[in-house]
Amino acid sequence: MHEKATKAIILVRVSTREQEEGYSIEAQKYRLVEYCQRKDLEVIETFEIIESSSRGDRKHFKEMIKFAKSHRETIAIVADKVDRVQRRVSEISLLEEPIQAGKIELHFRTEGYVIDKNSQSHAKLTWGMNVLMAQSYVDNLSDNVKRSLDHKLRKGEWIGPAPLGYLNSRDEKGNSIIVLDPVRAPIIKKIFEEYATGGYTLSYMAKKAKEFGLRSKKNSYINKTVLHRLIQKPFYYGEMKVKGEMWLHCYPPIITKETFMACKDVRLGWNKKPFKYGGKDFLFRGLITCAVTGRVVSAETHSKTYPNGKIDEWTYLATWDPKNPSKKIYVREDEILSQVEEVFKKIGIRDPEMLQETLAYLKNTNEAKIEEHDQATALLKKEHTEIESKLNALLELRLGGELSKEEFQAKKQQLKDRQYEIDRLLKVYDEADDKFTDTATTLITLASEAYETFKGSETPEKRKMINFVFQNLQLNGRNLHYSLRFPFDIFEKTDTRTEWRRERDSNPR
Numbered sequence: 001m002h003e004k005a006t007k008a009i010i011l012v013r014v015s016t017r018e019q020e021e022g023y024s025i026e027a028q029k030y031r032l033v034e035y036c037q038r039k040d041l042e043v044i045e046t047f048e049i050i051e052s053s054s055r056g057d058r059k060h061f062k063e064m065i066k067f068a069k070s071h072r073e074t075i076a077i078v079a080d081k082v083d084r085v086q087r088r089v090s091e092i093s094l095l096e097e098p099i100q101a102g103k104i105e106l107h108f109r110t111e112g113y114v115i116d117k118n119s120q121s122h123a124k125l126t127w128g129m130n131v132l133m134a135q136s137y138v139d140n141l142s143d144n145v146k147r148s149l150d151h152k153l154r155k156g157e158w159i160g161p162a163p164l165g166y167l168n169s170r171d172e173k174g175n176s177i178i179v180l181d182p183v184r185a186p187i188i189k190k191i192f193e194e195y196a197t198g199g200y201t202l203s204y205m206a207k208k209a210k211e212f213g214l215r216s217k218k219n220s221y222i223n224k225t226v227l228h229r230l231i232q233k234p235f236y237y238g239e240m241k242v243k244g245e246m247w248l249h250c251y252p253p254i255i256t257k258e259t260f261m262a263c264k265d266v267r268l269g270w271n272k273k274p275f276k277y278g279g280k281d282f283l284f285r286g287l288i289t290c291a292v293t294g295r296v297v298s299a300e301t302h303s304k305t306y307p308n309g310k311i312d313e314w315t316y317l318a319t320w321d322p323k324n325p326s327k328k329i330y331v332r333e334d335e336i337l338s339q340v341e342e343v344f345k346k347i348g349i350r351d352p353e354m355l356q357e358t359l360a361y362l363k364n365t366n367e368a369k370i371e372e373h374d375q376a377t378a379l380l381k382k383e384h385t386e387i388e389s390k391l392n393a394l395l396e397l398r399l400g401g402e403l404s405k406e407e408f409q410a411k412k413q414q415l416k417d418r419q420y421e422i423d424r425l426l427k428v429y430d431e432a433d434d435k436f437t438d439t440a441t442t443l444i445t446l447a448s449e450a451y452e453t454f455k456g457s458e459t460p461e462k463r464k465m466i467n468f469v470f471q472n473l474q475l476n477g478r479n480l481h482y483s484l485r486f487p488f489d490i491f492e493k494t495d496t497r498t499e500w501r502r503e504r505d506s507n508p509r
Helices: 023-040 060-067 089-100 121-141 147-152 184-196 201-213 226-230 257-267 332-348 352-399 405-455 461-467
Strands: 009-014 040-048 075-079 102-109 113-115 166-170 174-182 239-242 245-248 298-303 311-321 324-332 472-477 479-484
Touching: 009 023, 009 060, 023 040, 023 075, 040 060, 060 075, 060 089, 060 102, 089 102, 089 121, 113 472, 121 352, 121 405, 147 405, 184 201, 184 226, 184 257, 201 226, 239 257, 311 332, 324 332, 332 405, 332 479, 352 405, 405 461, 461 472
Parallel strands: 009 040, 009 075, 075 102
Antiparallel strands: 102 113, 166 174, 239 245, 298 311, 311 324, 472 479
């Protein structure tokens, strides 16, 4: 019978000193002290950490782990929720070693479970799923930008060096501006327009760019890799991408959006001309590399026409022979698809009780996230309303002659800037909420009916599921080698294994 640790560390963490009510240091501490009393845990230390769980090297968090490992007996680290401990899958390895060594165990009060060296696979699976969902949430919140940056973006101003084809300059007042490069801009326009026809590969266009005289700002010729990045920049048609978000910019475009989208179709193989099979949405396009050469495996469609006019088509993956690396070989796509399907058969949870328990844990996690989301957005909405009252009061002062026009405009702009920032933050929270929901839905689907869902999906959905589950896909001749993303490496063997091994690689070399 597993013995509970008698000594415990309380971990309370907030991201900032102005954490919202309900997740403050004192609020967390109160709940965790009560939890330790109920579980008969002796609190030997409390770590109050004010730092992000998703950025930086987490110095104070590592100090806590070191303190726990310095004791001879197992120490329970008690936290309010999974995301108070971590919001990054990459940090699993930081906690795994002391857990497996019996130095620490993790208690999550809200989710209601304990992770220790004797935990069953489904408990650690659930932990991983919770971390994965927390990471999806914080990744979307990370787009919160500083006020000064937000203000410039609203005005359509680019921050930093001008993209190739533009030049950083100054206007008559000395303000920083961006202008068209009279030499490079016409060449870039020509490259986009020719590539958009679908008649040329990127390698060919790189040669053409050299012929046209296109050079980088360091005066070197543009290679295929740089050109590949260049044709994906929306800046050239009038939008700029900053931290994953699109903004209209205020500078003259070099191309039209139609030309940009036509280039995208060519690059992704969605156009039907002039490439014979360019319109086919290949399942594994860009997802598999060759184990022999490291190159991306390409897909081709071969056909056979019979005397009666019937045409059969087969899709092949072009890779290199492990026994003769200079020789190209072709493997039927459906052969590799069947191997992928076998993996999806393995990652579902087939034990009904284990599945129900996992889904219950996910439900608790979702409810905790909803509570946090509602509290954060409620505070922002409250502040937005308060600013509106301040604006009305400000107008009264101006009408009463107590503020000059300049003072009124300056204070009004400051308040309006904050209101706009709040609007942006609310949008970010909503987008993060949507992403969290999508991730949770996908995890539930994979836990309960991974193979059936994958088998019944169309090619675009199959591609998304493959990206979500697989860390790495390689083709070694006709054999698929792979590694799964955490926690799907636990999913794969969850019904036959109780011990826990991270970084299982199905492609040992």
